Amino acid sequence: xSQDLRLPLGARAPRIRRADxxxxxxxxxxxxxxxxxxxxxxxxxxxxxxAEDGSVGWGEAASAPTMTGDLxxxxxxxxxxxxxxxxxxQNPLDRVGLMxxxxxxxxxxxxxxxxxxxxLLDLCGRLLKVPVYELLGGARRDVVRPxxxxxxxxVEDDVDEAKARRADGVDFFKIKVGVKPLSEEVRSTRLLxxxxxxxxxxxxxxxxxxxxxxxxxxxxxxADQKLLFLEQPLRSDDxxxxxxxxxxxxxxxCADESVGSAADVMALAEAQAVAGVxxxxxxxxxxxxxxxxxxxxxxxxxxxxxxCKVGESSIGCAGLAQLGAVMCNLDWGIxxxxxxxxxxxxxTPLLPTGGALAIxxxxxxxxxxxxxxxxxxxxx
Amino acid sequence: xSQDLRLPLGARAPRIRRADxxxxxxxxxxxxxxxxxxxxxxxxxxxxxxAEDGSVGWGEAASAPTMTGDLxxxxxxxxxxxxxxxxxxQNPLDRVGLMxxxxxxxxxxxxxxxxxxxxLLDLCGRLLKVPVYELLGGARRDVVRPxxxxxxxxVEDDVDEAKARRADGVDFFKIKVGVKPLSEEVRSTRLLxxxxxxxxxxxxxxxxxxxxxxxxxxxxxxADQKLLFLEQPLRSDDxxxxxxxxxxxxxxxCADESVGSAADVMALAEAQAVAGVxxxxxxxxxxxxxxxxxxxxxxxxxxxxxxCKVGESSIGCAGLAQLGAVMCNLDWGIxxxxxxxxxxxxxTPLLPTGGALAIxxxxxxxxxxxxxxxxxxxxx
Numbered sequence: 001x002s003q004d005l006r007l008p009l010g011a012r013a014p015r016i017r018r019a020d021x022x023x024x025x026x027x028x029x030x031x032x033x034x035x036x037x038x039x040x041x042x043x044x045x046x047x048x049x050x051a052e053d054g055s056v057g058w059g060e061a062a063s064a065p066t067m068t069g070d071l072x073x074x075x076x077x078x079x080x081x082x083x084x085x086x087x088x089x090q091n092p093l094d095r096v097g098l099m100x101x102x103x104x105x106x107x108x109x110x111x112x113x114x115x116x117x118x119x120l121l122d123l124c125g126r127l128l129k130v131p132v133y134e135l136l137g138g139a140r141r142d143v144v145r146p147x148x149x150x151x152x153x154x155v156e157d158d159v160d161e162a163k164a165r166r167a168d169g170v171d172f173f174k175i176k177v178g179v180k181p182l183s184e185e186v187r188s189t190r191l192l193x194x195x196x197x198x199x200x201x202x203x204x205x206x207x208x209x210x211x212x213x214x215x216x217x218x219x220x221x222x223a224d225q226k227l228l229f230l231e232q233p234l235r236s237d238d239x240x241x242x243x244x245x246x247x248x249x250x251x252x253x254c255a256d257e258s259v260g261s262a263a264d265v266m267a268l269a270e271a272q273a274v275a276g277v278x279x280x281x282x283x284x285x286x287x288x289x290x291x292x293x294x295x296x297x298x299x300x301x302x303x304x305x306x307x308c309k310v311g312e313s314s315i316g317c318a319g320l321a322q323l324g325a326v327m328c329n330l331d332w333g334i335x336x337x338x339x340x341x342x343x344x345x346x347x348t349p350l351l352p353t354g355g356a357l358a359i360x361x362x363x364x365x366x367x368x369x370x371x372x373x374x375x376x377x378x379x380x
Numbered sequence: 381x382s383q384d385l386r387l388p389l390g391a392r393a394p395r396i397r398r399a400d401x402x403x404x405x406x407x408x409x410x411x412x413x414x415x416x417x418x419x420x421x422x423x424x425x426x427x428x429x430x431a432e433d434g435s436v437g438w439g440e441a442a443s444a445p446t447m448t449g450d451l452x453x454x455x456x457x458x459x460x461x462x463x464x465x466x467x468x469x470q471n472p473l474d475r476v477g478l479m480x481x482x483x484x485x486x487x488x489x490x491x492x493x494x495x496x497x498x499x500l501l502d503l504c505g506r507l508l509k510v511p512v513y514e515l516l517g518g519a520r521r522d523v524v525r526p527x528x529x530x531x532x533x534x535v536e537d538d539v540d541e542a543k544a545r546r547a548d549g550v551d552f553f554k555i556k557v558g559v560k561p562l563s564e565e566v567r568s569t570r571l572l573x574x575x576x577x578x579x580x581x582x583x584x585x586x587x588x589x590x591x592x593x594x595x596x597x598x599x600x601x602x603a604d605q606k607l608l609f610l611e612q613p614l615r616s617d618d619x620x621x622x623x624x625x626x627x628x629x630x631x632x633x634c635a636d637e638s639v640g641s642a643a644d645v646m647a648l649a650e651a652q653a654v655a656g657v658x659x660x661x662x663x664x665x666x667x668x669x670x671x672x673x674x675x676x677x678x679x680x681x682x683x684x685x686x687x688c689k690v691g692e693s694s695i696g697c698a699g700l701a702q703l704g705a706v707m708c709n710l711d712w713g714i715x716x717x718x719x720x721x722x723x724x725x726x727x728t729p730l731l732p733t734g735g736a737l738a739i740x741x742x743x744x745x746x747x748x749x750x751x752x753x754x755x756x757x758x759x760x
Contacts, residue, residue, distance in 0.1 A: 005519055006741050096520040096706075124518075130508050134515055137668060138504075139385055140476040262679045288517060295672040296679055299642045326476075361386050 005093040013127060014052035019087040021079030021115070022046050023072050023379040027342040032151045032310055033179055042311035042341060043072040046374065047079055047115040049123050051092060057123025058369050060316035060345075061115040061282045062309035062337075066208070067257055068282055070111045072379070079112040087116075092123050095135075099286060110260065110285035117286030118319045118365070125364030132322040132365055136291050139325035143356050147172040147201075147333040149310070149340075155188040159195045169355030172201040172333050177218065178209020178233065186221040193225045201333070202226065203305075206233035208257055212241055219249040229276055229332060231305070232256040242273035254278055254305060254332065262293045269300040276303030276332050281316075287323055294327045304328075307335035313345040314338045318365035321350060325359045345373045385473040393507065394432035399467040401459030401495070402426050403452050403759040407722040412531045412690055413559055422691035422721060423452040426754065427459055427495040429503050431472060437503025438749050440696035440725075441495040441662045442689035442717075446588070447637055448662055450491045452759070459492040467496075472503050475515075479666060490640065490665035497666030498699045498745070505744030512702040512745055516671050519705035523736050527552040527581075527713035529690070529720075535568040539575045549735030552581040552713050557598065558589020558613065566601045573605045581713070582606065583685075586613035588637055592621055599629040609656055609712060611685070612636040622653035634658055634685060634712065642673045649680040656683030656712050661696075667703055674707045685712035693725040694718045698745035701730060705739045725753045 006013055025041045032039040047059040063072040070078075083102050090098055099117050125132045133139045148165045150158040150173055162173055175192060177185045193202060202225065210218065210233040219230065229252045234241045236257035246253045252275035255268050260283040268274045277297065284290045290306070297304055306327060308320050317336040324334045338344055339351065347368040350357065360366025386393055405421045412419045427439040443452040450458075463482050470478055479497050505512045513519045528545045530538040530553055542553055555572060557565045573582060582605065590598065590613040599610065609632045614621045616637035626633045632655035635648050640663040648654045657677065664670045670686070677684055686707060688700050697716040704714045718724055719731065727748040730737065740746025 005522060093514075094519075096518040100520070124514075128508075128510050128514060130510060130514070134473075134504075134508060134510075135518060137517055137671070138476040138515060139474075140480070142385060262675070266679050291517070292675040292678070295642070295675040298672070299646050299676055 005091055013091050013093045014055065016087045016090050016092050017050050017052045019047065019049045019084040021076055021084055021112070022048070022374070023076045024345070024374060024377040025379050026311065026313065026377045028311055028340050029342050032340060033153055033176065037066065039310060044312060045072060045075040045079060045112060045115050046315065047084070047119040049087060049092065049119045051123060051127065055123060055126045057119040057121070057126060057364060058315050059115040059118030059120070059122065059319065060312055061111040062312050062316065063111060064282060064309045067309065068111045068260070070109060075109070075112040078106060078109045079116065082106055083112060083116050092120060092127060095120050095124050099288065103285060111282040113285035114281045117288065118281070118316070121287060122364040129363045131361050131363065132287070132319070133325040133359065136287060136322065136326045139359070140328070141325055142359050142361070144321060144324040144334050144359065145172065145355050146336045146352055146357055147174055149174045149176070149335055150192070151176045155184070155191055158188060159191055162192060162196055166196055166200065169352070171199065171355055174335065175202060175204045176207065177204045178206040182214055182217055185218060189222045189225055198226065201228050203228040203231065203333070205231040205256070208232055208235050210234065212245060215245050216249065219251050223250055227251050229254040229303070231278060232258060239267065239271050239273055243271045246273050246275070252276060260284065262289070262296050265293055265296050265300065265302065269302060274302065276305060278305040278307055280307050280309055281319060281323070282309055287319055290323055291326055294329060297329045302329065303332040304330050305332035305335070306330055308337040311337045311340040313341060314350040314367055315345055315365065315369065317350050318360055318367045321357060321359045322365060343373065343377070346370055385471055393471050393473045394435065396467045396470050396472050397430050397432045399427065399429045399464035401456055401464055401492070402428070402754070403456045404725070404754060404757040405759050406691065406693065406757045408691055408720050409722050412720060413533055413556065417446065419690060424692060425452060425455040425459060425492060425495050426695065427464070427499040429467060429472065429499045431503060431507065435503060435506045437499040437501070437506060437744060438695050439495040439498030439500070439502065439699070440692055441491040442692050442696065443491060444662060444689045447689065448491045448640070450489060455489070455492040458486060458489040459496065462486050463492060463496050472500060472507060475500050475504050479668065483665060491662040493665035494661045497668065498661070498696070501667060502744035509743045511741050511743065512667070512699070513705040513739065516667060516702065516706045519739070520708070521705055522739050522741070524701060524704040524714050524739065525552065525735050526716045526732055526737055527554055529554045529556070529715055530572070531556045535564070535571055538568060539571055542572060542576055546576055546580065549732070551579065551735055554715065555582060555584045556587065557584045558586040562594055562597055565598060569602045569605055578606065581608050583608040583611065583713070585611040585636070588612055588615050590614065592625060595625050596629065599631050603630055607631050609634040609683070611658060612638060619647065619651050619653055623651045626653050626655070632656060640664065642669070642676050645673055645676050645680065645682065649682060654682065656685060658685040658687055660687050660689055661699060661703070662689055667699055670703055671706055674709060677709045682709065683712040684709045685715070686710055687715035688717040691717045691720040693721060694730040694747055695725055695745065695749065697730050698740055698747045701737060701739045702745060723753065723757070726750055
C-alpha cells in the first residue's frame, strides 16, 4: 500500500503493537469418538493481536492432524516464529495485504493462518466498530440453527444425548460412522431415526473410516432413512473412488478431508464426486477464503456444511457464526463445538436457545474473551 | 431476518425513509465513437436512498442497450416501479437480503439493480462510518492507475489525445477497433504504438464489430505490437467463434459483452474462449456480484479488466474505485469514465494525479454528491 488505509473519518489507524500465539488444552465434557481417534481434550491455538490503542483481537484454531496435517506444537511454532513477527508495526486495516504476506510466508499451516486472520478480523471490526460479517460482505441471516454432532461410544448414549438435545430444540444431527462394525453403524442410524422421528434432519460422517464396499452396503441398508448427506466416507486422496460412489448411491456425498482449498472444490465438482462440501476455516487458512469458496460453490451448485473442528471454544465458534451470517448455499448445516468443552474461554459462551443461535452483532467477533480462563488452560 | 442487524454498539439502524430513481443526461466533452454507436451524452440512471436519520446513499448506472439491453427509460421505470418501492421502511444494513429481493423481483435489468446496490452500499458505509471497500471484503490496494480509452473519429486525434494523457502520467491505453476499415485499424494500432513507445500498455476493444476473418487478419498484422488483450471482437453470443479464435491467435482474448454473470464466466472458461474478462457492475447487477465473480476468476485463472461504462460520473466511478481496492486478478486494468463528461455530479471529481487515483477512504463511496448539478442534468 502506498497510501494509508484509515479509520472512519480519516483518522490514522493504530498500528499493531504486538501479536502473540499461545497453546491451550481444554478438557472436553466427555471423550469424543471419531474414526481413528478418541479426543479427550481440545488442543487449540490462540492468536492475540493488540493495537497501539489497546484494542485486542482474538482468533482460534483447533489442531486437527488428520485434517490439516498440523499438530498443536507445529501450529504454535509457525504462528510464533513466522506469522506473528510479520504483523508487528503494521496497519491492521491492511488485513488483506497482511494475510497475503502470511499466506505466502509458508506453505500449508492453514490452522495457524486461520487463527491469525480471525484475530485480525476481530481487531479490524473492533477498530471500525462493525461486526466481522460486515467486513466479509454483509449478513444474509442473523440466526443460525446449529447441527449437533453425535460421537458417543455406544448408540444408546447417542440416542439419549440426541433426545436431550431434541428437547432443547435441536432439529439437525450428524452421526459418526466408520467407527464400529458396519452392522452396528446401520443399527445406530436406524435407531436414531426411530428415536428422533422424521422431523429432524440426519446426516452421517465417515471421517475417512469406510471403504467403498462399506459405503455401498451402508447406503443400501439406510437408503430409507432419509440422510441429507454422507460425509467423507473414503480417504481424502481418493477422488476417483468418491466419484464412483457418487454415481452409484442415492445418498448425496459430501467432502470434508478432501477439500482444503477452492482448487479442491473445483476438482471435486469437475469429477462429479460430491453434491456438497464441508468448509472449515482451519482447512482454508481463514474466514475470507471460506467466503470466496462459497462463491465458487454457488456457481458449481454445491451445498455447504460450515463447521468448526471439535473442540473450538466460543472464540472460534464466534468466527464461524460470523461466517454463518454471510455465506450462500449454507443448506447443509452449521456445526459449532464449544458445547463439547467442559469450560469456555469467553465471559458469555455462545450458546443457542431453543436450537437457534443469534449471531453476535457487536464489534469484531462480538465476544468478550476471559483472559483468566485462557491463563488456566494455557500449555506452557 | 428474525433478529435485527444493528448499528455498531447495538444502536437500532435507521430505516430507509425513501428511495428515488432519476434519469440524467450529461454531455460528453466530445463525441465518443464505438463500434456501431456514436455517443454525445451520458444517459444515466441515479438512485438516491435516504435513511430516517437523514443519511443519503447514491448509486449510478450508465444505460448501455448493446450491453445490458436496457434503455435509460426502461432503467428508470424498473427502478421507480419495482425496485425502489421494495426498499421503503427497510433496514439498510440488511443489504444482502434487500438485494436478493431486488434481484428476484425482475429478470435482468442489471443496470438499475446496480444503481440500487451502489446506493445501498454507500448508505451502509455512511451509517457504519466505513468505506465501501471494507464492506466488500477489504482493500488489497489503495491506489489504482486507470487505463485511458481512445475513441476519436481519426487516428491523428487518438495519437494527440494519447500523447497528452501520457504526459499526465497515464501508461495504459485501450484502442477501439471495429469502427474503421481493417487496414485503417491496423494503421491506427501501429501509429499509436510508435507514438507512445514500448513502455505503455496497449490493448484493443472490438465491441463486437469484427468478424472472425477480420480478427485473424488484424491479429496477424499487429502481432508484433504487444497488445495485452483483444476484447470482444465477435458478437456476444458467438462463444464457439471466440473459442476458435482463442486457439488460433497469439493475442489473449477478453470477453465483455459476452459476460454478464458468473455463469457466463464459467462457460467462457470451460469453452477456453478467453484468457480474461471485462467486469462491469451494470452487467452483473451490482458491486457484490462483481466481487463474487472475481473469486471465480481467481480459480479459473482469468485476468480481470474492471470498467465503468462511458460515461458514468464520479458517483459510478467511486463505486468502481471501491471495487478496484478489493478485487483480485485485476491485472488487465481499470477504466474510469468521468473524465469524458463535460461536467460531473460531485463536489470534488474523482481524478487521477500523475496517472494514479487514490481510492476514496471516507465513509461509503467517499464522495460528496452535488445535488444542484444533478438537478441541472436531470431528464424530466
